[in-house]
Amino acid sequence: MTHDKIRMGVVGLGIGRSHIEAFQSLPEMYDVVAVCDVNEDKARQVAAQFSIPHIYTSYDELCRRDDVEVVDICTPPFLHFEQIQQALAADKHVISEKPLVRSLREVDELSIAQAAAGKRLMPIFQKRFGRGLQRLKFLVAEGLAGQAYLATVETHWRRRGEYYAVPWRGKWQTELGGTLLGHAIHAHDMLTYALGPVKSVFARATTRVNPIETEDCASVSLQMADGSLAALSATTGSAVEITRTRFCFSGLTAESNTDPYNNSHDPWLFKGDTPDLDAQIQAALARFEPLPERFVGQFYHFYYALRGSAPLPVTLNDARQSLELISAMYYSARVGQAVDLPIGPDHPYYNGWLPSEVAPVET
Numbered sequence: 001m002t003h004d005k006i007r008m009g010v011v012g013l014g015i016g017r018s019h020i021e022a023f024q025s026l027p028e029m030y031d032v033v034a035v036c037d038v039n040e041d042k043a044r045q046v047a048a049q050f051s052i053p054h055i056y057t058s059y060d061e062l063c064r065r066d067d068v069e070v071v072d073i074c075t076p077p078f079l080h081f082e083q084i085q086q087a088l089a090a091d092k093h094v095i096s097e098k099p100l101v102r103s104l105r106e107v108d109e110l111s112i113a114q115a116a117a118g119k120r121l122m123p124i125f126q127k128r129f130g131r132g133l134q135r136l137k138f139l140v141a142e143g144l145a146g147q148a149y150l151a152t153v154e155t156h157w158r159r160r161g162e163y164y165a166v167p168w169r170g171k172w173q174t175e176l177g178g179t180l181l182g183h184a185i186h187a188h189d190m191l192t193y194a195l196g197p198v199k200s201v202f203a204r205a206t207t208r209v210n211p212i213e214t215e216d217c218a219s220v221s222l223q224m225a226d227g228s229l230a231a232l233s234a235t236t237g238s239a240v241e242i243t244r245t246r247f248c249f250s251g252l253t254a255e256s257n258t259d260p261y262n263n264s265h266d267p268w269l270f271k272g273d274t275p276d277l278d279a280q281i282q283a284a285l286a287r288f289e290p291l292p293e294r295f296v297g298q299f300y301h302f303y304y305a306l307r308g309s310a311p312l313p314v315t316l317n318d319a320r321q322s323l324e325l326i327s328a329m330y331y332s333a334r335v336g337q338a339v340d341l342p343i344g345p346d347h348p349y350y351n352g353w354l355p356s357e358v359a360p361v362e363t
Helices: 016-024 040-050 059-063 077-089 104-117 131-141 185-195 275-285 294-307 316-335
Strands: 006-011 030-036 054-056 070-073 093-096 121-123 148-158 198-206 217-224 229-235 237-249 252-255 269-272
Touching: 006 016, 006 059, 006 294, 016 030, 016 040, 016 294, 030 040, 030 059, 040 054, 054 059, 059 077, 070 077, 077 093, 077 104, 104 316, 121 294, 121 316, 131 185, 131 252, 131 269, 131 275, 148 185, 185 229, 185 237, 185 316, 198 316, 217 316, 252 275, 269 275
Parallel strands: 006 030, 006 070, 030 054, 070 093, 093 121, 148 229
Antiparallel strands: 148 237, 198 217, 217 229, 237 252, 252 269
C-alpha cells in the first residue's frame, strides 16, 4: 500500500469547515488543496484560516482541477444529486454529507453512475465512529450481547426561529425534510448500524414548535429484521437537549451518554445480565482498541479504503437503508399505516417523499 496523501476539494463551507479540520488533523493522509463556496468572502476566510491555496465560487472550476482526487460535498441537500453526478463524471471520488439525496430512485441511479465511473462514493455517517457505539459493536462481535430485545432512540433538541432564518431550512424543496431527516438521521443510523435492517415502520409526525413546512415532532415504532423492536422520538422543542440511545439484549444492556451532538462517544454504560456476563463484558472491554472518532474516524477509514484494500467505512447501501427508513416514515405518517421494507420501484415513495412530488394521500 502506498502512503501518498489524498488531495481534497471541499465545496460548501458551513459544515465543510468541520470536514477541513478533520482532514488537517490527519496530515499524513490528506491535503486540502481547494475550497469552493458561492460566498467568495466565506471561501477566502476559510482558505486563510486553514492555509488552503486555492478558492472557487464555481463548482465547475473545482471539478476541473486535475490535482483534486476527491470532492467533498457539504452543500445544502437539494444540490447533492447533481453535484455528485458531476464529480463522478469528472473522474473524482466523492464524499457527500447527509441526507445523500432526495429519493431512493436517486440513490439507485448514483449506484449505476458510481460503477460506470469506476470511482468510490462515501456518504457521511460520522456518528458510527464514536467509541461508545464502537464498544457496543465490539461486544456484539465478541458474542456477548446475545439476542436483541428492544431499543429506544431519543433525539430531543431545541431549534428556534433564528435557526430557520437560513433560507433553505424548514422547506421541503431545499431541506427535503424536518427533524426526522435533518436532526435524527444520525441517531437512527446508529440504531441500524448496531441492529441491522428495519422490517416494518409505523410513524406519526407533526409540526408544533416552529411555523415551518416540515415536521418538528415525531414518534416512530419499528420492528427490526431480527425480530426486535425499537421506539424513536424526535423533536426540536426540548428545552433540555439530549440524544439518548438504549439497547436491551439478552446478555447486556447498553446506554449512551445524553450529549445531544456526541452521544456515540464515551461514556456508555454496559451492564451484563448476570454477574458472570458482566465480568466477561468488562474483560472484553479492556481489550478494546480505540480509533479516531467522528469525521476524523470516518476519514481515517476512508483513506485505507482508497489507498489500501479496506472496504468503504460507509457505503451507498448504508445511505439507501437510511433513506428507505425516511421514505417509510413519511409515507406511514401520511397514510396512517405500517410500511413493510424493503421499498422497491413499485412503492409510491420510491421517487421521493416531498409532498409536491407524491400523489395526495386520502386519510
